[in-house]
Amino acid sequence: MNPNVIITCALTGAGDTAGKSPHVPVTPTQIAAAAVEAAKAGATVVHCHVRNPETGQFSRDPALYAEVMDRIRDSGVDIIVNLTAGMGGDLEIGPGETPTRFGPNTDLIGPLARLIHVEQLLPEICTLDCGTLNFGDGDTIYVSTPVALRAGAKRITELGVKAELEIFDTGHLWFAKQMIKEGLLHDPLFQLCLGIPWGAPADTTTMKAMVDNLPPGVVWSGFGIGRTQMPMAAQAMLLGRQCARGAGRQPVAGQRRAGHQWLAHRARGGDHHPPGQQAHDPGAGPRKNGSQKARLIRFIHRSTKDNMNFITDIKTFAALGTGVIGSGWVARALAHGLDVIAWDPAPGAEAALRARTAKAWGALTAQGLAPGASQDRMKFVATVEECVAHADFIQESAPEREDLKLSLHAQITAAARPNVLIGSSTSGLLPTDFYAKAQHPERCVVGHPFNPVYLLPLVEVVGGVNTAPEAVQAAMQVYRSFGHAPAACAQRSARLHRRPAARGHVARVAAPGQRRRGHHRRD
Numbered sequence: 001m002n003p004n005v006i007i008t009c010a011l012t013g014a015g016d017t018a019g020k021s022p023h024v025p026v027t028p029t030q031i032a033a034a035a036v037e038a039a040k041a042g043a044t045v046v047h048c049h050v051r052n053p054e055t056g057q058f059s060r061d062p063a064l065y066a067e068v069m070d071r072i073r074d075s076g077v078d079i080i081v082n083l084t085a086g087m088g089g090d091l092e093i094g095p096g097e098t099p100t101r102f103g104p105n106t107d108l109i110g111p112l113a114r115l116i117h118v119e120q121l122l123p124e125i126c127t128l129d130c131g132t133l134n135f136g137d138g139d140t141i142y143v144s145t146p147v148a149l150r151a152g153a154k155r156i157t158e159l160g161v162k163a164e165l166e167i168f169d170t171g172h173l174w175f176a177k178q179m180i181k182e183g184l185l186h187d188p189l190f191q192l193c194l195g196i197p198w199g200a201p202a203d204t205t206t207m208k209a210m211v212d213n214l215p216p217g218v219v220w221s222g223f224g225i226g227r228t229q230m231p232m233a234a235q236a237m238l239l240g241r242q243c244a245r246g247a248g249r250q251p252v253a254g255q256r257r258a259g260h261q262w263l264a265h266r267a268r269g270g271d272h273h274p275p276g277q278q279a280h281d282p283g284a285g286p287r288k289n290g291s292q293k294a295r296l297i298r299f300i301h302r303s304t305k306d307n308m309n310f311i312t313d314i315k316t317f318a319a320l321g322t323g324v325i326g327s328g329w330v331a332r333a334l335a336h337g338l339d340v341i342a343w344d345p346a347p348g349a350e351a352a353l354r355a356r357t358a359k360a361w362g363a364l365t366a367q368g369l370a371p372g373a374s375q376d377r378m379k380f381v382a383t384v385e386e387c388v389a390h391a392d393f394i395q396e397s398a399p400e401r402e403d404l405k406l407s408l409h410a411q412i413t414a415a416a417r418p419n420v421l422i423g424s425s426t427s428g429l430l431p432t433d434f435y436a437k438a439q440h441p442e443r444c445v446v447g448h449p450f451n452p453v454y455l456l457p458l459v460e461v462v463g464g465v466n467t468a469p470e471a472v473q474a475a476m477q478v479y480r481s482f483g484h485a486p487a488a489c490a491q492r493s494a495r496l497h498r499r500p501a502a503r504g505h506v507a508r509v510a511a512p513g514q515r516r517r518g519h520h521r522r523d
Contacts, residue, residue: 007045008044009047011047014049014058014084028068032068036075040077044080047084048081049087050064059087060088062116065117081123081124082125083123086128089142090106092105093140112151115156118159122414123439127191128165129142129166131144131169134197149179150184153184153185162189165190173210190220192222192236193222194225194232196225202224202231204235207236208239223236311420315339315392316340317391318340318341318342319333319341320343320395320396320397320412321344321397325449326395327353327357328360332454335454336370336373339378341388342378342379342380343383343386350380353380384412388415393421405434409422409424409435410439413439413444423446424445424446431445431462431464441466442471443467443471445472446463446464447460447486459479
C-alpha cells in the first residue's frame with residue numbers, strides 16, 4: 001500500500017453525459033473552471049477532452065483544446081494537463097447484414113491526425129488508447145490497430161510528451177508492453193480503465209490481475225466509471241500505486257452533488273479513503289522542496305535523457321533580443337560557423353545588430369574564426385515563431401522584466417521543437433518564475449554570460465525547479481561548443497531565496513573584487 005497518492009481528475013470525457021448531469025462541463029470556460037476546482041480540492045493532474053459548446057457532444061477541434069489549455073495556464077493553479085489523444089477512433093458498424101454501411105456515429109481518422117492538437121499544444125501528458133474495443137452495447141467499436149498504435153506511440157515519443165497508456169482490457173496491456181519492448185515508448189504512465197462495456201470489469205480481481213501484469217517499476221493509475229468510481233479509486237490506493245483517477249467519465253449515479261471539486265475532495269478523504277493513506281496536497285508543495293506539480297513533472301521526464309534527446313549538435317542558433325548582450329551572442333555564434341536567426345521588435349534593431357556584429361568581427365577574427373564563419377549567415381526575422389521554429393538552440397536576451405519574459409517564453413516554447421534547449425541571459429530574475437508558462441520547462445535554463453559576450457568565456461548555467469538535470473548538462477555541452485567555459489550553479493527552490501539583496505548572478509565584470517550573490521544562492 002502506498003501511503004501517498006496522486007489524484008487525477010477526468011473533467012468531462014467523451015460520452016453522451018452532458019444531458020445526464022448539470023455538473024458535466026461543456027464549454028472551454030466550464031472545462032477550465034472544473035480543472036481549477038479540482039486542483040484546489042487536491043487533484044494534481046486533469047485529463048481533458050473537449051465538447052462542442054453548441055451541442056455538448058465530443059469534439060476534436062484543436063481551437064477548443066487551445067482555449068482550455070490557455071485558460072488553465074492563465075488561472076495560476078498548480079496542475080498538470082493530460083490531453084486525450086483517443087478521439088477519432090469510433091466506428092459504428094452498419095445494421096444487420098450491411099456492416100460496411102457505417103453509421104452516423106462513425107468518427108474515424110488516422111493515428112497521426114488524432115495527435116494534431118497534441119503537436120500544437122505539447123501538454124505534459126497525452127493518452128494513447130492501447131487497442132480496439134467493443135464500446136457500449138450497440139454497434140460501435142473503438143478502433144486502434146497495432147499498426148496505428150505503433151505510429152502514434154512513435155510520434156508521441158518524438159514530441160517529448162509523456163504517454164499515458166489507456167488499458168481497457170488485458171490484451172491492451174499485453175500490446176503496451178510489446179511497444180515498450182520495441183523501443184517505441186520510454187517509461188510511460190499506465191491507466192487501468194475499468195467498467196466500460198465491454199472491456200475489463202470494475203472489480204478487485206480484474207484490477208489485481210492487471211496490476212500483477214504491469215512492467216516492473218511503472219507508475220500507474222486506475223479508475224472505474226459511474227458508481228464504481230470511488231471503490232476503484234480506493235482499490236488503486238490499496239494496491240500500492242501513486243495515482244488514482246476519479247470523476248468525469250460518467251456522472252456518479254445517485255449523487256445529488258457530483259461536481260469535480262466534490263469528487264476530488266472525496267477521493268482525498270471521503271468515505272472510500274483507505275486508512276493510513278492521504279493524497280498529496282498541492283498547497284504543501286513549497287514545504288517539500290518544490291511544488292507537487294514539479295515533483296510529478298520530474299517523474300514525467302525522469303527518462304529525459306533517453307526520451308527527449310536534447311539537441312547538442314548545433315547548426316542553427318536563435319537569438320531573441322539583440323541589444324548589447326544579444327548581439328554578443330550573435331557575433332560569437334557566427335564566429336563559430338553557425339547559422340543565426342535573430343528577432344527583436346525594437347525599431348532599427350536589425351541595423352543596430354549588424355553594426356555591432358561588424359564592430360566585433362575584428363576581435364573575433366584575431367581570435368580565430370571557425371571554418372565557414374561569416375556575418376552573412378545571419379537572418380533577421382519578423383516574428384518569434386519564425387525565429388525559433390527551426391532552431392537547434394535558443395538564447396533569449398530580452399529586457400529584465402519578468403512579465404515580458406513570462407509571456408515571451410510561453411511563445412517560444414509553443415513554437416520550438418520540444419527537444420531544443422532554451423537559455424535565458426537574465427542577470428537577476430528567477431527561471432522558476434519566468435518559465436512558469438513554458439511548455440516543457442524541463443529543457444529551460446538560465447545561460448547568463450559576461451559582457452562582452454563574444455570575448456569573455458564564462459557563462460552561468462542555472463536550472464529552475466522544473467528543469468531536468470540532463471538539460472543543465474546538455475546546455476553546458478552546447479555552450480562549450482561555442483567556446484564558452486560554463487559553470488553550473490546549484491539548483492534550489494526559488495521560493496526559499498527571494499531577498500532583494502540576492503538579486504544578480506555569481507559575479508559581474510565591473511570592478512576588481514566587486515561580487516554579488518547570484519542564482520546559485522537562490523535557484
